[in-house]
Amino acid sequence: xxxxxxRAVIPAAGLGTRLLPATKSQPKxxxxxxxxxxxxxxxxxxxxxxxxxxLIITGRGKRSLEDHFDYSIELESVLAAKDADHxxxxxRKIAEGADIFFIRQKEPKGLGHAVNCAHKHIGKEPFAVMLxxxxxxxxxPALQQMIELYQRRPGVIIAIQEVPADQTRLYGIVSxxxxxxxxxxxxxxxEKPDADKAPSNLAIVxxxxxxxxxFQALQQTTAGSGGEIQLTDAIRKLRGxxxxxxxxxxxxxxxxxxxxxxxxTNIELALQRPELRDDLLVFLxxxxxxxxxxxxx
Numbered sequence: 475x476x477x478x479x480x481r482a483v484i485p486a487a488g489l490g491t492r493l494l495p496a497t498k499s500q501p502k503x504x505x506x507x508x509x510x511x512x513x514x515x516x517x518x519x520x521x522x523x524x525x526x527x528x529l530i531i532t533g534r535g536k537r538s539l540e541d542h543f544d545y546s547i548e549l550e551s552v553l554a555a556k557d558a559d560h561x562x563x564x565x566r567k568i569a570e571g572a573d574i575f576f577i578r579q580k581e582p583k584g585l586g587h588a589v590n591c592a593h594k595h596i597g598k599e600p601f602a603v604m605l606x607x608x609x610x611x612x613x614x615p616a617l618q619q620m621i622e623l624y625q626r627r628p629g630v631i632i633a634i635q636e637v638p639a640d641q642t643r644l645y646g647i648v649s650x651x652x653x654x655x656x657x658x659x660x661x662x663x664x665e666k667p668d669a670d671k672a673p674s675n676l677a678i679v680x681x682x683x684x685x686x687x688x689f690q691a692l693q694q695t696t697a698g699s700g701g702e703i704q705l706t707d708a709i710r711k712l713r714g715x716x717x718x719x720x721x722x723x724x725x726x727x728x729x730x731x732x733x734x735x736x737x738x739t740n741i742e743l744a745l746q747r748p749e750l751r752d753d754l755l756v757f758l759x760x761x762x763x764x765x766x767x768x769x770x771x
Contacts, residue, residue, distance in 0.1 A: 477600050479621045479683060482525045484516055485588040486606035487533035487579040492732050501536045503606040505730065508744050511542060512730050514568065515609045521571040523618035525602065528574045529595050531588045543574045584702025589684075590692040598686045600624070603705075608680030609739065612725020616681055619723055623657065624683050629717030630709060632660065633681035635727060642672035646706035648720050649673035658720035662713070665698060665706040676720060678706060679727055685716055 490502030497505070503513035513530075520528055532539055550562050575595065579588045589603055602617055610616035610633075620631045634648060643666050650660040662673060682705075691711040698704040712718060728739040741758075744750045 479600055479602055479624060480525060481527040481529070481596055481599060482520045482602040482604055482617075483529050483531065483589060483592040483596070484513065484520075484604050484606045485531045485579075485585055486513060486536065486539060487531050487582065487588050488607070489533075489582065490607075490731075493736065499535065501532075501539060502730065503536075504538050504542065505736065507609065507728075507730065507740055508747065508750070512609060513539065513606045514542070515611075516604050516606055517543070517568075517571065517574070519610060519615045519617055520602070520604060523602075523615045523621060525617070526572055528572050529592050530574065530576050530606070531579050531591050532576055533579050533582065540576050543569055545569055582702075584697070584700070584704060586692050586695055586703035586705040586708050589705055590689060590703070593689045596686065596689075600628075600683065600685050603682040603684065605680040607730050609728040609730065610681065610723065610725055611728070611743075612723065616723040616725050616727075619725075620681060620683050620721055623719065623721055627657070627717065627719055629685065629719055630660075630688070630712060631683040632709070632718065632720050633679050633723050633727075634658070634676045634720040635679050635722060636675050637677040639669040639672070639675055642667055642669050642675060642677065645677035645679070646704075647672045647674060648676050648678060650718075650720060653719075656722040656724075658722075660713075660718040660720050663706050663710045663718075665704045676722075678720075680729075681723070687712060687716055 486501065486503045490497030493502050504511040507515065517528060530539060546565065553562050577591055577595065579591050604617065616633060620633060624631050632648065637645060646663055646665050647667055648658065648660045649662045650658045652658050664673060688708060691708040692703065694711060695703050695708045698707045709718065730736040730739050744754055
């Protein structure tokens with residue numbers, strides 16, 4: 475019988491070099507998407523999926539992450555004087571949705587190393603991993619979909635999506651057999667292969683569920699691509715020990731890791747806000763001097 479998934483780890487220690495100079499003194503996870511920092515979308519997805527305990531892996535210069543998920547008594551006092559109780563309630567909700575803990579990754583040794591930093595906190599329970607710069611929007615939440623799959627098929631669950639052939643070098647890529655339209659039995663995983671060496675175009679993206687065995691695999695994993703401890707390499711070690719499933723989630727993923735994707739994510743999510751949509755559409759139409767595609771009108 476599978477155990478309940480109530481804990482999530484959010485690695486947020488990366489340097490965000492693709493978004494410099496904006497990330498020189500501000501974590502990329504704190505960059506605003508419309509009016510919320512990116513990581514807040516991730517935390518809200520976790521809470522909506524039934525997660526009760528969240529561990530955020532940070533690094534030097536990322537104290538603002540801790541401050542964001544804490545109370546701000548001084549700010550609340552100013553807002554109270556302006557009778558802005560509804561704003562205070564919204565700010566408090568950020569800090570009260572789950573128990574949120576923080577630990578530092580003291581050296582930038584890669585995603586696998588960051589996840590292994592959670593070992594003592596997680597112990598011997600299954601848990602979720604959610605990348606702090608990947609936003610998933612769906613109903614039900616993507617992580618909830620994966621948790622429900624885990625209840626039926628305990629093992630490693632990896633969110634996957636199709637990517638263009640020229641982008642396989644940016645992702646871990648899986649191969650395997652389709653069990654259903656959306657569930658794949660993974661037979662192999664390769665970290666960032668060139669297009670001619672990629673076994674498929676199914677890329678690992680931003681959400682995982684792991685049994686506790688992943689920690690032993692991580693401790694046995696040496697530095698791989700980029701001189702870092704790759705999470706994909708550790709998952710590969712679990713082949714034959716626990717089932718590994720790729721899940722093609724229902725919904726949309728937004729990656730804010732590059733300048734273009736960050737800008738397009740802001741525009742698309744702003745267009746989903748009723749109070750912003752009409753005025754933003756007028757602005758965009760005036761800016762480009764022609765009608766937008768029918769899908770946006």
